[in-house]
Structures are given as C-alpha cells and as structure tokens.
Amino acid sequence: MTERARIRDYRTSDAGAVNRLALAAFDQFREQYSDWPAMRAGLAKTSELSSSGEIIVAEIGDRAAGAVAYFRPGIKKAAFFDQEWPIIRMLVVDPVDRGKGLGHALTSECIARARRDLSPMIALHTSPIMTVALPMYLKMGFGKRHDAPPIHGVPYAVYTKAL
Template sequence: MLRDYRADDAEAIVRVALAAFAQFEQHYSDWPLFTTHVAKMPELAKTGEIIVAEDGGRIVGAVAYVGPQAPKPAFFDPAWPVVRMLVVDPEARGKGIGRQLTEECLRRAERDQAGVIALHTTPIMTVALPMYLRMGFARVGEAPDILGVPYAVYVKRLG
C-alpha cells in the first residue's frame, strides 16, 4: 500500500534507506559521510512529497517526488519534476515495490502537467537502473560523482 509520508515516519524511512544502500558500502570512498546524507531523506519532505510503501503496517520502501520548480540539484533542469532516493527494504525486494513507487512519481508528474520526469542513478545499482530503463527512462547526461561513484541523469518523456 502506498501513502503520503507523515512526520512520524522519519525514523522508519531512515532505517529503510540505510538498509537499502548498505550493499553499496564498498563503492563509496567515505561510507560514514555517505550515510549521513542518506539519513537526511526525511528532509526531502520540505521541498518534495515523500511517498511510503507499507506492507502489513510496516514501512518497506519510500521515494521522494520533487515537483517542477521546487528546489533541486543544479544538474537537473529546474522545470523538471525529479524522482529522488528510491529505497526498498532488502527483505521486501522482488515484490515490485520500487516500480510501484516510481509509477506513483510518474502519476504525480502527470498531475503537475510535466512533459518529462528525471532522476539520477549509477550503474552500481544493478536492479534500479535496468528497471528505470525498462520503464522508458533514457540517459541524457552526466551528474557529479558521489564519493567516487559515477552518476548520470535519466529522463522519461510523459504524455
């Protein structure tokens, strides 16, 4: 079940985000620094809409949808809505939760009458990146490396 974030979800979202990224620890040059950024996921509620996935009353995934014109990193066109920090609890993977969360971001972009939606990801994310490509996202440019890990910007045309 998908629903909008509530302030009391913050601790559970951080737990899921840290668990989701844990498998990538060896790729980042400063893992403790990276985890401090991951733990700030609830702050995305200030500029975007966080969507949570629940299973049996437990939060098992989350994503932030940052709408057109909302503040976002400079490597994105300011007019683009953006998918940020898609995370799924490792114990809940393989159930389509990541796809459902991404599809909800697409619905919100269409609600906002956006022509495209963007995200940034990295080849080390061997489940997420192929899913985005299957969903119609295409690589459009580079994004800055994050602690030694290469990232790129992907866009999907809507409508």
C-alpha cells in the first residue's frame, strides 16, 4: 500500500464516493452479468450497506480510493452464509489505484474486526471472474466452502478463513 493511503471508518459524506467506486470497480465485468442494468442499480446503492454493516474506506489524499463492508456476527445476512459468521462484502478499489495493496489492507481490516468480535471464522463470497480479488483471498488463507447462488448469471461461491 502506498504510504499516503489511510484506512478509516465510513462517514455519511462518503456515500457518493463509495457508490461511484463500486460502479467503477465492477464496470470491467459488465459483459459477464446477464442483467447489467440491474447489477448496476444495486452497485449504485453500495453505501446503503452502512445501515447494517461497517463500511471501511481506503483514502489516498482527500479521496476515497477503495471501500469494503464488514458485517458482524449475528447481523442478518444472505441465507447462504452462517448467520454467526462475520462477512466481508463489496470490496471495491478504484481502477486507477489497483496494485497499491488497498484490497489487501481493507480485507486485513475486516479480519482484524472479526478478531475484535471474537469470531472463529470470517466469510465472503466471490466469483472466478474476480481474477485479482479471488487469488488475493486465497493467498490470505480463505478457502472455498460451498457454491452460492449465481448473481445475474455469474457463478459465486462462499469462502471462509479460520481465525
């Protein structure tokens, strides 16, 4: 990670930036999703994850360069997750800031929060189309647990890491 990047908690004033980051990060996958307009509409509301989760922002200078949402154990999640597991959702990095270690730093912060919450396990779901994120998660010790329902035609699976 660049020395100028800072990991911090989300502020409501970050909503627009987080939504733009999600759209920019996923734009490269637009051809893989069978219903890109529906996927795009969901991505445009990424900041709403702050209503039940903790959004964490990676900031370079005075701008958001990446973000991720962390959901504590016991918070309602999709049925394909164990409800007692903390989960990582919507890790996004601005395409211009890729390769700076922001995704790793944001994921590490989620792992630290799971440890703070005394969780024995943390989970996420991702897809083989995520050719940068998936190998990063595997290198960080996540392993495939089971398949998850596809999202707009794209296969997904649940990955977990013992803490």
